[in-house]
Amino acid sequence: MNRMNKRIYLDYAATTPLHPEVLEVMKIYFLEEFGNPSSVHTSGQKAREAIENARRTIAEALGARPDEIIFTSGGSESDNTAIKGVAYAMAEKGNHIITTKIEHHAVLEPFHFLQAHGFKATFLPVDRYGIVDPDDVKKAITDKTILVSIMHANNEIGTIEPIEEISKICRQKGVYFHTDAVQSFGAIDTNVNSLGVDLLSISAHKFYGPKGVGVLYIRKGTRIEPLLHGGAQEMGKRASTHNVPGIVGMAKAVELAIKEMPQRVEHSRRLRDKLIKCLLDNVDDIILNGHPQKRLPNNCHVIVKYIEGEALLMRLDQIGIEVATGSACSSGSLEPSHVLTALGVPIEDARGSIRMTLGRLTTDEDIDFVCEHFPRIVKELRAISPLTGK
């Protein structure tokens, strides 16, 4: 059967389709209310009102105050601002920063950049499920530590980190704590006070909002240098004319994510569990990665031994099934993902890794179709595989 005319999108961790209601509210701010929020006239004030309403909506969803929310161009900018911003603002107190080996590149690369500019960085290990030990955080903190950045949920394997425990340690030690909540927002509680974080990043396109817009939560009193210098937008913390349609769209997406969270989670989890069961029952030598329970409800990440993940991805794509190998940013290169390496997965196994992430529009029929074809394609690939074993 050729289903080329219908694509089964199983890559919601890479991005999500815009929610139709989000597009509706955005349209107005492209076509009619196009003013610059920094302008004093009526058009400007209408745009200003729209972004301040958006700020209130998003603040409320995170349990924050509106003046603790700054708008950015997405998850990468929020992470960069949190890390470099705090590092430069706090440089006179110390030069030591702590993160983990399994962060998104938007966190790892700012750490590498700061290392090249005189900061000392610690990259904490994780256990075989991808969980960071809060005790390791405690032991790593010194008098010189100024920031800890640990992701809420991992984008490859879906593992959820013990953020509440880690934040308590950071608070006791007087060290700022940032979390990248780009994958967790809309799937698990991201209230900044229950998490106990000082900084938190989210990105609209990961929860059915537009691409190119995000938020950095900065707890009141947290010292931070801006990344972008120029106009006085965002309380002087981020220059550049506001992306008004994007911000308004993101607020709508936040509102929908909070309202629909229980149904969305239940929907993804049910289909995801069905998918995992089908794969484990019908494919030999397959391993589920990430924590069996402490994981995002929409994440299925497996190692299919004795095949190349890329080959499987291409074969699945030919029949309309869209998946990822490793993380989106590292596909295209054959290097094993840094996350799988940190879990201790052997290189030859890491090559057979496949990530499937589900969402709002995934259906039972989609999963049935995957169940029908995935095991067959694996058998065919193994029959011609030069890799050892089968």
Ligand SMILES: *Cc1c(COP(=O)(O)O)cnc(C)c1O
């Ligand atoms: C997607 C993602 C980012 C980057 O967000 P962008 O808005 O695409 O820049 C950062 N961290 C995590 C965990 C992500 O999944």
